[in-house]
Amino acid sequence: MAGFYPAYSRQTLIALRTLVGKETHRYLRIWLQTLVPPAITMTLYFVIFGSLIGSRVGPMDGFSFMEFIAPGIIMMSVITNAYTNVVSSFFGAKFQRHIEELLVSPTPNYVILAGYVAGGVGRGLFTGLIVTIIATFFADLKIHSIPITISVVFLTAVLFSLGGFINGVFARKFDDIAIVPTFILTPLTYLGGVFYSLSMLPDFWARLSMANPILYMVNAFRYGILGQSDIPLATAYILILGFITAGTAFSLWLLRHGTGLRS
Amino acid sequence: MNALSLRQLNKTYDGGVVALKDVDLEVTPGDFYGLLGPNGAGKTTIIGIVTSLVRPTSGQVSVFGHDILKSPWEAKSNLGLVPQEFNFNQFETVSQIVLNQAGFYGVEHSVAERRAEQYLRELDLWDKRNANSRTLSGGMKRRLMIARALIHEPRLLILDEPTAGVDIELRRSMWTFLRDLNERGTTIILTTHYLEEAETLCRNIGIIDGGEIIENTDTRSLLAKLKSQSFLLDIGKPLQEIPTLGDFPVTPIDERTIEVEVRGNQTLTDLFARLSESGVSVTSMKNKSNRLEELFIRTLGRTKPTQEAS
Ligand SMILES: Nc1ncnc2c1ncn2[C@@H]1O[C@H](COP(=O)(O)OP(=O)(O)OP(=O)(O)O)[C@@H](O)[C@H]1O
Ligand SMILES: [Mg+2]
Numbered sequence: 001m002a003g004f005y006p007a008y009s010r011q012t013l014i015a016l017r018t019l020v021g022k023e024t025h026r027y028l029r030i031w032l033q034t035l036v037p038p039a040i041t042m043t044l045y046f047v048i049f050g051s052l053i054g055s056r057v058g059p060m061d062g063f064s065f066m067e068f069i070a071p072g073i074i075m076m077s078v079i080t081n082a083y084t085n086v087v088s089s090f091f092g093a094k095f096q097r098h099i100e101e102l103l104v105s106p107t108p109n110y111v112i113l114a115g116y117v118a119g120g121v122g123r124g125l126f127t128g129l130i131v132t133i134i135a136t137f138f139a140d141l142k143i144h145s146i147p148i149t150i151s152v153v154f155l156t157a158v159l160f161s162l163g164g165f166i167n168g169v170f171a172r173k174f175d176d177i178a179i180v181p182t183f184i185l186t187p188l189t190y191l192g193g194v195f196y197s198l199s200m201l202p203d204f205w206a207r208l209s210m211a212n213p214i215l216y217m218v219n220a221f222r223y224g225i226l227g228q229s230d231i232p233l234a235t236a237y238i239l240i241l242g243f244i245t246a247g248t249a250f251s252l253w254l255l256r257h258g259t260g261l262r263s
Numbered sequence: 264m265n266a267l268s269l270r271q272l273n274k275t276y277d278g279g280v281v282a283l284k285d286v287d288l289e290v291t292p293g294d295f296y297g298l299l300g301p302n303g304a305g306k307t308t309i310i311g312i313v314t315s316l317v318r319p320t321s322g323q324v325s326v327f328g329h330d331i332l333k334s335p336w337e338a339k340s341n342l343g344l345v346p347q348e349f350n351f352n353q354f355e356t357v358s359q360i361v362l363n364q365a366g367f368y369g370v371e372h373s374v375a376e377r378r379a380e381q382y383l384r385e386l387d388l389w390d391k392r393n394a395n396s397r398t399l400s401g402g403m404k405r406r407l408m409i410a411r412a413l414i415h416e417p418r419l420l421i422l423d424e425p426t427a428g429v430d431i432e433l434r435r436s437m438w439t440f441l442r443d444l445n446e447r448g449t450t451i452i453l454t455t456h457y458l459e460e461a462e463t464l465c466r467n468i469g470i471i472d473g474g475e476i477i478e479n480t481d482t483r484s485l486l487a488k489l490k491s492q493s494f495l496l497d498i499g500k501p502l503q504e505i506p507t508l509g510d511f512p513v514t515p516i517d518e519r520t521i522e523v524e525v526r527g528n529q530t531l532t533d534l535f536a537r538l539s540e541s542g543v544s545v546t547s548m549k550n551k552s553n554r555l556e557e558l559f560i561r562t563l564g565r566t567k568p569t570q571e572a573s
Contacts, residue, residue, distance in 0.1 A: 008336055011369020018366025022359075029354070097350035101360075101411075104314045105367035106339040262318050263276060263311070 008106070015107040016115055023119025027085055027126075034085070034123060035130060038077045042131045045073050046138045049195065061197045061228050066139040071222040072194030075156065077131045079189060079214065080181065082124030082157040083164040086116050087177045090168030099261065109255035113165065113248070120161025121154065128153055141225060148233070149224030155240045156217045160185075162247035169251070169260045188214045198230035213239055264328040266292045266419045266450040267313065272322035274308050274474075282308040283474045286322070290452060290467075292418075295445045297465035297482070298454045305474040306454040307347055310423050314344045326419060340368060343417035345408045347424050347454075353397040357388055360396055361411050368415035375414060382410040385440065402433045409440075420444070422453040426460060438464055462486065490527030493551040494534075495520055499544040508537040522551060 027034040046066070054065035061068065093099035102112055135141060143149055163180070171177050192214035198206050209215050210231075220236035223229035229236075255261070272286040282305045290296045298306050311317030313324055315331060323330060329337040351360050358379055365375030383389045386406040391399060399407060405425060412420060422441075426434045434457075441464060445451050455461055461468055461482065468485050470478040478485065501518040511534055514522040525534060538545060 008369060014369045014371065015367050018363055021366075022363050025359075026354075093352075096353055097348070098352045100316060100346065100350050101364055102367055103316055104339065104342070104344050105364070106336040106369070107367045258318055262316055 019115030078128040082160040085123040086120035086164030124157035144227035297461040300471035343412035345422040
């Protein structure tokens, strides 16, 4: 397949390592903008919704309200941070034009994609870890299944990093990188069962919620931690993997075509 | 096998601007080639296509025999680009920029570190290696882009107006650097708006205007052409035969007009001496415009290109 250079596997690996290093270095360098805000916001969620309000809300699906919302809040921070990292970094590279450093080099397109996605996954998981540690101060979290928890959070981070990448390819101005997170991602996450169980909703709304992909991810992750989910786990995996496949194919096509990159 | 070969290259940008029309160009290995032309002529577009930042509408490009679309790895590894506009990450340091670029070309880190030191020292940037790129002066940024383009040791280095906005002293030291690099074997292509630069550095020169290559020759012949002027002379009585005027080439236009070319080393006084020797009486004369010279005036902003030579 075009784009693979078996004769240059060593060089390709060096290019990938360089890009992942550069991306990681970027979000660590600006940790005050990348890692601290989610820690503060999510702490507030735990304090306000979990402790203050949660103590008046009865148990949800058999768990305390704090236990119930913790996985959703972790997932919310992973989704937002993975997405934001890639879209800002990639658009920033286009805006400052240093993306040309990559474009003139022989780095294959799939390495460019993998490098940016790795940066997003790295920041998503790092934030997820910070929020998880914060959560343990508020709730006694015992992980039901480590493989499910890890695989769901990892795949979700990959998926939203891809989303951020595609957004970054199409973005032409700074406004364009905020539209999707504000108008699509945040509402879908709030409506994705972070704070409530699907069983609480009237039939119609419950059914409508099933069309929200984020609901599956939040629930699959909650299953990993609590062992309880509103939806079948297999559906969640199929959905996430399906989106990842489609997102990867589309991103590679955009890169090959040079959309938004080569005039 | 040429260092660079462009065949029938065409580019029409989205929006309809025709930037290149059937451009053919060959640059031989080891050459120091100058690409000259007025603003908007298509120089950066050619460079963009060669370095894959711009998609050609049609045509072929190969670098040392490797087609840029069919063997991108080999073609790109042989190429280094110093772009017209600054394009590095404002938040990275000088050495990060150079080392990352090496990584993108698959250069081992230890090798990259050694070369980074070498090129940053040669380009007088070693003391600035830990400085943020946005804190550099314009001249330093230009040199940083050169160091970045050399870190994978390309066989062909392309520089798009590398000395724009650079002071005389620095410009001269960049010339020395580039000439040494060329003598050590790197093929160099550069665009410039300074005739002195092209004259000092380039062995061959191509001139592009309106997306077409209109001249492609060695520097010496080009200068000779530029330094020659043509005059249209009106003759008192109709000529019976074309007069011979020594070394001055004569072209008849009609029976009362001839065109005479005066080269850089000849004088009008000599011309008139020849004219009176041959018994030709001139009633009036006018300077014939020279397209090349006009182009040069637009390109270089000089009325007499020869004056700038030193
Ligand atoms: N991205 C673009 N989209 C549309 N038109 C473009 C684009 N880039 C260049 N052009 C047009 O193509 C033509 C050639 O431009 P180019 O940048 O190649 O000129 P140039 O010879 O490098 O000029 P200069 O000496 O000013 O740098 C110009 O008419 C320019 O407006
Ligand atoms: Mg230009």
